[in-house]
Amino acid sequence: MSFPSFGPSTTAEEVAAVFCDVIRGKNVLVTGTSLNSLGFETARAIAQYANLVVITGYNAERLRLSEAAIKSEFPSANVRRLNLDLSSLAAVRRASKEVNGYPEPVHVLIHNAAATIGHFKRTVDGLESQIATDLIGPFLFTKLIAAKIRAAKSATYTPRVVALTSIFHEYAQGIDLADMEHPDPAKYEPFKAYNQAKSADILFMIELSRRSCGAIRGYSVSPGVALTNIQLKPESLDIFIASEIITPDLKPNRIKLSWKTIPESAATTLVAAFDPRLDDKPGAYLDDCNVADIAGPNILDADLPGRLWSTIENIIGESF
Template sequence: MSAFPEFSFITTADEVATAFSQEIKGRNVLITGTSLNGIGFETARVIAKHANLVIITGYNDGRLKLSEEAIKKDVPTANIRRLTLDLASLAGVRKAAAEVNSYSEPIHVLIHNAAATIGPFKVTTDGLESQIGTDHVGPFLLTKLLVSKLLAATTPSYTPRVVFVSSGAHAFGQGVNFDTIGRPNPETYSSMGAYFEAKSANILTAIELSKRSKGAINAYSLHPGIIFTNINQKEEAIPAMQAFDILGRDGLPNEEKFQWKTIPQGAATTVAAAFDPRISDKPGSYLDDSKIANEAVASHSSDPVIAERLWTVTEKIIGEKFTF
């Protein structure tokens, strides 16, 4: 194996993709949540320079077209396919998965980047709290429905990957609340608490997916960093961000309290989790600054007993068993 560079806080997604260009070459990658001015878009853009196919998703096809045009303008050789996907609807997830399953190509990497807006209490079409529904339950079902597409990418030298964009902020929460995960309670709801819970669920799912697949799929979770993207610029998200001093009174990043990454820096760890061959023997790991950082995971988000329980509870919510 050739020597790869060491990455840091300031490493950009472009630098990571360039380092792993041979690993990306020929791959088909599906990335959720690829709107302009977000880390999913930047992830798609840099991967598209080297990949065989990049499938970009969103619930709004008009916005998706803008992302496709922007990527193709920057990368004329990019092979981009748009997929309408509403993660806040289990029926919507099933419809999108059926479309992907009709494609001739296997899926080498599935990247769960999309997230619901942090804001006032809302429920999905299936009656789930918006963040846990969009950030955890929808992605869980999508992975389950696409597992045969992922396994079809397997070769003697390649194991398909599933990547969950989590957050270091998971550690500020209490982990997954099994009392409300399927029965949301507006009385006890906290916008940031729901965010922490959803991000804990991402880490736990990566751990359990890696375990249950018995080496057939390598799953990873990650902290992208604190980044000023489209999701924390939404009007409904600003009060919660200000309450935690993430944004100042002016709605702009609080640079005195936090060290911020640019969008290119924020997308770097996703690309590393998707393609770094050095982590192939460490499935279920959590990354930060494009490196494994399992020591940064809170105990409530790394406990294998909790991971197994979450898997079983989520199967009940979607009404389907997720087996291999």
């Protein structure tokens, strides 16, 4: 069967329509699904076709609003809420226990949630907030529900895990594994931490695919730049304005960056989650709805994915 080509202006809804037959019958879990987010748009586009969409977040009221918005558009959609705070290892363990109690397997896990690019902040576990929320929490969550994911495998289908990264991973000057374990506020720079976390997400998907030996396929996705609620959080506004990413009147700075709409930004996630043409490309990195080269030599060390994996295992205190 042939499918159309996609590009930077493709929307999530367009991708979902093309792969509607692939999505049907699938159970999909999407993290970070507050209104005005890429995760919400991802869940919304999937919900009209999927058997089940699990939406997650750490704020129960925002989760309720997201569910209501999806159900108002697609009344027959099967939407389930899951409270999940990826910045807390204990909260991740609680949420994973709930998922493991579901009667259904998980065909697709989409790691969309991320911490805002803010000032240095420690989590309850003493980790730096961005690396904890963007990488370590998702790693532990994936590990703890891996049996649910593997249960979706059949003779004709292999489950997928998708992690959102960023085109800005190319600016990461390596990944400081020692600082990941023992964060030093004096070394912290907001965008440096972001770039490292997003680089690590790419390596996580590469190593997950390798270690799964065909049981799970991992993909990393650069969604592009879109104005969402994460840039408009009070604790990060000064950073985004000072970096000229958004203007003082809270508008996208279109002189400095090329911006996408939220539906356009969510499209690549759906390609990674459902496009059968990726079946023979586990571990691939996608940008603008297509497989792309990882930019920047700093994360291409062949040993780095394995060392990153071991470092995270040390942090969470258990092996995957």
